[in-house]
Amino acid sequence: MTVLLGHSARLALRVSLRHIPRKALPPATLLGLQVYISSWIRVFSLASVCLCVFPACEDRCQSNRSSVQPPSCCGTCRTKKTWPRTFSQEELKKRLSPIQFHVTQERGTESAFRGEYTDHKEEGTYSCVVCGAPLFRSETKFDSGSGWPSFYDLVKEESVTATDDFSYGMHRVEINCSQCGSHLGHLFDDGPKPTGKRYCINSASLGFQPKDAPSASSHPSSGEGAEAGAGGSSGGKIEL
Incomplete structure (x- = not known):
């Protein structure tokens, strides 16, 4: 969009300058006018870049911030x-x-x-x-x-x-x-x-x-599960 804007502005400048009689302005003045208008075209082009890029960056930042929130419906909150x-x-x-x-x-x-x-x-x-x-x-x-x-x-x-x-x-x-x-x-x-x-x-x-066992406490004896966790650490894998 910025490229098109700059191109359109330069085209408009050339068209507008064609309508100015060559003898109406001294060459130095005509050259200065071209430089002056070209500088403003660059300013507007830069402004358009800022208006396009910064909101998009903000949207991505908002999306990233929201993506690190705890998953919904994952339980109650207690201390x-x-x-x-x-x-x-x-x-x-x-x-x-x-x-x-x-x-x-x-x-x-x-x-x-x-x-x-x-x-x-x-x-x-x-x-x-x-x-x-x-x-x-x-x-x-x-x-x-x-x-x-x-x-x-x-x-x-x-x-x-x-x-x-x-x-x-x-x-x-x-x-x-x-x-x-x-x-x-x-x-x-x-x-x-x-x-x-x-x-x-x-x-x-x-x-x-x-499933078919009679209802009873699920507390294991002190020895149950000891083998299950032998090693104590995840061996470098820290997903859990």
């Missing part, structure tokens, strides 16, 4: 002071395995592809390993290829809380149990239909209740 259920650290250290305690209480991450429930396909309900609150149904579990159990939906929206996480120099959405505040994993917007969500969860933060 740790309002968790309905609380447990002492001493109790949890006795009841949970080291990796379960590290993940749920210290916001740790288990090694990718080594969790107990990564390839688990049994029908049932996955719950919080700390308080037993139901979180995910087996029919919403899918293979994301990430190395951690992945789900595209919750048992109910209020099952988890979502919090901004800026660790490792990136922005992610941390997911915690809404009942006891235990760290579960992270939420991403690259899941399958119908939700488009991917709840990327540590096996060490989960318990499991088989």
